[in-house]
Amino acid sequence: MNLFSEMHGTVAAALDALVADGTLPAGLDTAAVTVEPPRDPAHGDMATNAAMVLAKPAGLKPRAIAEALADRLAADPRVATAEVAGPGFINLRLDPSAWHGVLAAALGEGRDFGRSALGQGLKVDVEYVSANPTGPLHVGHTRGAVFGDALARLLDFAGYDVTREYYINDGGAQVDVLARSVYLRYLEAHGQEVAFEDGTYPGDYLVPVGEALKAEVGDAYVGRPEAEWLAPVRAFATDAMMALIRDDLKALGVEMDVFFSEKSLYGTGRIEAALDSLREKGLLYEGVLEPPKGKTPEDWEPREQTLFRSTDYGDDVDRPVMKSDGSWTYFAPDIAYHYDKVERGFDWLIDVFGADHGGYVKRMKAAVAALSQDAVPLDVKLMQLVKLYKGGEPFKMSKRAGTFVTLRDVVDEVGPDVTRFVMLTRKNDAPLDFDFDKVLEQxxxxxxxxxxxxxxxxxxxxxxxxxxxxxxxxxxxxxxxxxxxxxxxxxxxxxxxxxxxxxxxxxxxxxxxxxxxxxxxxxxxxxxxxxxxxxxxxxxxxxxxxxxxxxxxxxxxxxxxxxxxxxxxxxxxxxxxxxxx
RNA sequence: GGUCGCAUAGCUCAGCUGGAUAGAGCGCUGGCCUCCGAAGCCAGAGGUCCCAGGUUCGAAUCCUGGUGCGACCGCCA
CATH class of the missing domain: 1.10.730.10 (Isoleucyl-tRNA Synthetase; Domain 1)
Structure with missing residues (x-):
């Protein structure tokens, strides 16, 4: 029960009546007519701009329309007074019984009070978190997780058919790094001395994974060449990391409907199929990109690559989908993934990214526009940074110094409810201050x-x-x-x-x-x-x-x-x- | 150089996709508990909505051009 839309209906009916009795000409566009609470409560309970919006197309003075309309509205039993004010607003003051009706509706409908049909059951896919499966979730992910989850709940409440989705980046080089790191922990579990060089993850969280691997395969991989163990260890490690991440999300009260694996796109022709779809539209070509303006990288040299003509869809430059060595860029599976979403019949796609991925938005939108023939809109929500404080003092995060703050740290410290509420007290595109002490203040x-x-x-x-x-x-x-x-x-x-x-x-x-x-x-x-x-x-x-x-x-x-x-x-x-x- | 985001009270921020005299909290000033609902309450001061144009009945909000801050900018995801 939405009193504002009901009154909007009342206004529309009154306007129809004015057309019927010849006060207003027929065929007016009333789309811009609103009924909203006035900023100043002294003006009444609701105000409509109808007279001002319609004055010009009707060829009448706002005041004249307003007075005729106010007379009609005053006849409604819920309306106590209808007064013309300012440049042509009609201020409505409602009878107390109108408010009583709202309370009765709220008590009758309970927690469903306020549910809306706005979304008309349209299928919307909200993709969020999508963190690399290489370690626990950190504070930045936490904000994205909370925002994405709240957005999903909000859209559900507003009448959309919502799917929550997590894209697992398990196909790129970073999971090889993970596998090698876990292998080192595995050797360590067998009593070997190991060194974590650059390009490996030294975090303690991999220690139990190395031990679990030992428990599972014994010494089968000890002293064996990488070619033998890389693939199985990679699978083992990503599974372990995803279990960790699911637990982290669960601690925060976030549950996904779909976990979509990037790896599942390789070797199955799905990337090729998505790119073929672009190729058919003449949007793929072999070419050489210009170096970026401003600061040219030291080692820049022109290379021929397979490029997506994203500039046809508003991007600044065309984007490579295949590296010069013939392997896919990260963009290629992303195209395939979004192609899959389009194929699954969503009416609307939403991606929640960190602000550092802002440069990626245009090409992704271009890809979805091209893949769906402009039928499926993609909105990208960028999450700004979380700045941590403790007792008013900035809390510096450093992986090396061991003061790396994880989602689990935050939830353990202040609980999921406080974490979620505080993370939602700021717009997604504004930076957020999070003070461990202040958020617990009673x-x-x-x-x-x-x-x-x-x-x-x-x-x-x-x-x-x-x-x-x-x-x-x-x-x-x-x-x-x-x-x-x-x-x-x-x-x-x-x-x-x-x-x-x-x-x-x-x-x-x-x-x-x-x-x-x-x-x-x-x-x-x-x-x-x-x-x-x-x-x-x-x-x-x-x-x-x-x-x-x-x-x-x-x-x-x-x-x-x-x-x-x-x-x-x-x-x-x-x-x-x-x-x- | 380019792209995106941000800019509102001393501070931290809202601001209804264009509405009337721009709001809240903190801080500041001044009141309020021998008793009844004080983990407080009431009142007040405080503004070039970054700047300059434009669109129209009407702009913090939309458009253009600037300024400042941040993020990003070829085979890392």
Whole structure:
């Protein structure tokens, strides 16, 4: 139930009526007509720009349209007043019963309140994390994982059919490096002295993998040439790393639907098939690239390569898909992977990348546009860096110094809920400060705590009500008489609740889950404000000893707030707290 | 040199795909607990929305050109 879209419908109907009675000409484009909450609450509950938008095409003065429209709107039972203001806005003030209806809907629909049909069941694929299977996930991956997962949940809530996907880069040279590193640990497990040279991964996390390999194959690979063990060790090692990564993701509450292996594209003709699709369109050719402008690499020399004509689709230069030695570039399997996504029938593709992959966006979009005949849009969300702090002091990460912070470190330190919420308090394209101490602070300054506390407060209130013998179950509150709710402070909270379905659509349309976090903060803020007013004005307290009907109505208001907080936290992947410890 | 992103209060940041007098938190100033809902509450001050043009009823928001900061820029993924 979305009160804003309902009122939008009311406005549209009123406009039709004005056309019917000849006030407005027929055939007007009303697409730009909006109904939204005004920035200044003094202007009312909702405002429409219809008169201003239609004035020019209708050949009428905004004021004239506004007045006629306002008269029509005032006739709606939910509208208390409709006033023309400013350059031609119509400010609507709603009858309290309209807000009561919203609360009843929230209690009736529960955590599904606010679900939208925006996505119309379109199939969207969200690819995120996709970290190389060469080690544990670090903080940067964590942000991408949280964002991608929240985006997937948001789009699901907004009516899309969402698939969450992880691309395993298990086909390139880096997994050979992994295999050699694991082999060294394997030799170590057999008591040999080993040295980790450049080009190997010295991390301790491979020690148990080396031991596990020993447990599995004994000394079969000791002293054998690389050609004998490289392939099996590589498979063993990537499996071990993916198990590690899945565990890391699980600790954060992230579950993928699909793990897609890059390796599965090799030797199966799938890369060739994808490139053939481009070749048929005349988008592949043999050629030599110009050196990059500005700073030419020292060892630059012109080489002929197989190039993808990505410039036809907005890229700056054409991109190589095959190296001069005849092997694929990393771009080739990526093309094949996205070709596969297109073939699987997705209507919309989203890739979540680190900001350092920004230079890769245009060619990927070009590839998807070419492969899908411009039918499937690809959006790439770039994640900015996470800056770590502890007690206000920057926390420098260094692999060598051993202060490399992993996803597991963060989750162990502050828990998955705090990790997720904090990571979603900033836009994906803005850098994020993460202070290990501040995020655990139990104070109003900490948004995580503030929102959790609001939910816990309502839970506590309901427990108290139940103890006092008041009906506090959802079933009881659902049918409650809400007519006692009329105070401005109470209606302010109801208004905020009414915005939830609208916010879901705005956040969904822009792929910005952080808006949910900010909304929840605002909603919590309204709830706390009402609670605090009860301090000075006992009449506003939720529980009124001598007024069970009024108490029940207020409990319904409180519970509706909690329901929305719970639904919103669900989108962020955060557990709503029932009590604060 | 090019591409992408960012630029809003002293600080950290929101800002509804173009709406009215630009918001929040922190910090600052001033009030508020012998008792009833203080892990606080209320009020106030604080702005060249980076600059210059443009689009229109209307721009922090869209376009163009600058400035500053960051990321990236041929066979590493």
């Amino acid at each position: 104070s109003k300054d900490n948004p995580v705590f503030y929102v959790q506390y609001a939910h816990a407060r309502v839970c506590s209130l309901l427990r108290k009500a139940e103890a006092a013998g008041l009906p506090a179950s959802d079933a009881a509150l659902r049918g409650a008489d809400l007519s006692a709710l009329g105070h401005e402070a109470e209606l302010a909270l109801a208004r905020k609740i009414a915005e939830w379905p609208r916010l879901v659509e705005i956040a969904g349309r822009s792929c910005e889950p952080h808006r949910v976090a900010f909304y929840l903060y605002d909603l919590a803020s309204e709830l706390h404000a009402l609670w605090n007013r009860g301090h000075d004005e006992p009449a506003l307290r939720f529980l009124q000893e001598d007024d069970p009907a009024g108490s029940t109505a207020r409990l319904a208001l409180a519970r509706a707030s909690a329901v929305v907080i719970s639904a919103g936290l669900g989108i962020l992947g955060v557990t709503p707290a029932e009590e604060m410890r």
